[in-house]
Amino acid sequence: MAKYKLVKTNTPPVWMRPLIPVLALIGTFILTSGLIIWSQANPFETYYKFLIGPLSSRVSVLEVLVKATPLILTGAAVTFAFSTGYYNIGAEGQLYAGAIAAAGLGPILGGFPPILAIPIMIIGGFIAGMGWALIPALLKVKLAVDEVVTTLLLNSVMAYIVSALLNGPWRDPASGWPQSPEIAPSTIFPKLIARSRLNLGFLIAVATIIVLWFILTRTAFGLRMRAVGMGKPAARFAGINVKRTTLIAALVSGGIAGLAGVAEVAGIQYHLIGELSAHYGTTGVIVATLGGLNAWGVGLAALFFGLVDQGAQTVSRTLGVPIYLGEVTQATMLLVALGMLLLQNYRIRRV
């Protein structure tokens, strides 16, 4: 009987790269179709509505872009940190830090024209995200405390801070709901297209991707970041200040995540609410990983996730399958893709 075994090769074949997303999609389809059948729906129809449905009308295409906006930003934030070998799992908390800044600044910037008010809000959100990221970053650089643990736990801390604000000092007296007072009209992000939710936030996200690409691939700092991320001892040996590079990357990462919070407050909700983020921070980790820590890849992955999010809503409405199917699909997709990234380093050999 013939036996097969996996043999590790150091150089994955080049033709594998573009195949990975395709194979991941097929694998995900196979794995999730059982669940779809269980929900008494047709897997092919479901996937059609998932992936093609949202692209069939102008309204839902724009909605895909709206849903992708926070994911592009958190994905970029995570990519910035991960590239440097700093595993920031705290984009969720940093997003809320940015959102708190926006919700705090929004109502009091009413006297300024938008041309001033909006940049102040953006910068404020960036600084707030950086500030929240500073705690774990300092712990990492000064005391070598594992950032995965601290950034993750600080997400819960931030959730309580938000809850405390919304149920305490910031509770909107007008509505009585746990939400902050509405931000001033001059601070609301202008719409890009009338009668849609697409706003300035999307442009900020796209600009962030371009800046991310430029820094990572075209600047000395980006090369230093990648050197630190991929080989700390070698980077140190070559005279790169590993701690300083890590600290800067961690802070900028927090700042970008903070922008996601600003975009959600100023572009969509106009209030700070407890459910501002639908796990955008954690999904950002998935987006960054699927995007291969490459700026364009992250952009594409975020758009794909926006598509699945939007598709899941349609699917649940029209076919009656649970809306959670979207999340299941995203999670399955990540696992399959990670498995493929690992397996591309192996060849099947007959022994």
Added chain:
Amino acid sequence: MHIVEMKGITKQFGDVIANDHVDFYLRKGEVHALLGENGAGKTTLMRILYGLYQQDSGDVLVNDTKVTIHSPKDAIAQGIGMVTQHFALVPPLTVAENVVLGFTDNFVLDRTELENKVGEASERFGIDIDPRALVRHLSVGQRQRVEILKALYRNARVLILDEPTAVLVPQEVDLLFDTLNRLREDGLSVIFISHKLDEVTTITDRVTVLRDGNAVGTVDTSSITKNDLAKMMVGRESFGVTRQQEEQDGKKCIFELKNLSAEDDKGLPALKDINLQICEGEILAIAGVSGNGQRELGETLCGVRNVTAGQILMEGQDLAGKQPIQFTAAGLGRIPEDRHEGMVGELTVAHNLALEHLDEYTKGGRLDRKAILKTAEDLIQQYQIKAKPNDRTRTLSGGNMQKVLLARVLSRDPKVVIVPQPTRGLDVGATDYVREQLLAQRKRGAAVLLISEDLDEVLALADRIAVIYEGEIVGILPAQEATAERLGLLMSGAVKENAHG
């Protein structure tokens, strides 16, 4: 009466012959030393006996019966136990649990019974250890005693100790020797792998010397002097300086170490009060058996290990406590000991070549990719690197990786070159290439500090040889004056020539 006979053992790893028809005979009730330099084949031979490797040819006899030992389990069944340098103990478990681990078949463990049994055994063999103590609370010396007890508890009649004193403090060495003497009286046989002459002459009955995979001879310890042993260990057919000597008078000494001390990763002193001077146009080699502070010395001089005391003077400027980038800026060319740690494998060859001087490749905030590529192409051609600028560095062979590191450093014409173990793991062609480059640096007028555990390399390149032993420079001699005996005695810690460089 031999308890173990190894006849004509040959073992080859790729092109390297680790053991070449080695004969080794162990008597009942003796402590028998295996003496030799690094890479002489001592550990390979013992790993074959313990079943960790299989010999390519040759026979192993235990109690006059030919045996095949496929695994440590087979070895234990034959009454052979081994204590390696890295202990295989489970720290959160007790001594008794560690001793019986993997040896008892009972599903239910009776702790008290186990502890009593292990306690009895420790008394019987005279190994003083509390069976109830947790291993993680024990000192290194105590852990070694647990390992020895573990082997004896499995009814070992032959005990292999791989450099057992390397990890011990002097008092613990005395205690170990007491144990070995007692085991000998009980009729057990001990194989003592070492390269420390003092210990070998103190504790052993006979010595087998290995050199380059061959058994040089077996002698009674009482009938041989340390000097003769050193000669057997280090001597080789073509001993001596193989290179034309050029006059070195009147050269300026630009690099100096003053009372340099540093600690190892565990916080123990690894370098003790080192004083050295290196002059323009000379190669100073640090020779020594591995693990005597060479790694720490290399890292300290490359600026990646902290100095606890002393100075690193580069043309009078003290670099101690400075960052690696300042070492480079001062004109020091640093090549890392571990080339995989010296380069970012996932980055391209071009990026790795530029990594030390990224500021020079920045134009208006942007990385000058053309300049990086151009430099890489030039260096690849000049240093005969078999790679393209955009290849990921991890796909390169060891020799080509080393060439990338050499190119990165030597293309800047450094005044001082620090090269720890530059040819380790390289094939013959790459080794020759690296050595030629170092000689070219010397000719150019650079001061070269070569740290090498390969004595052939030291003799082929060095103008002066400094011997390091347990973190101290125990002697400095001009290469022409190096004899096998003198180097052997210094390297094995038998003598100190309190020279100052």
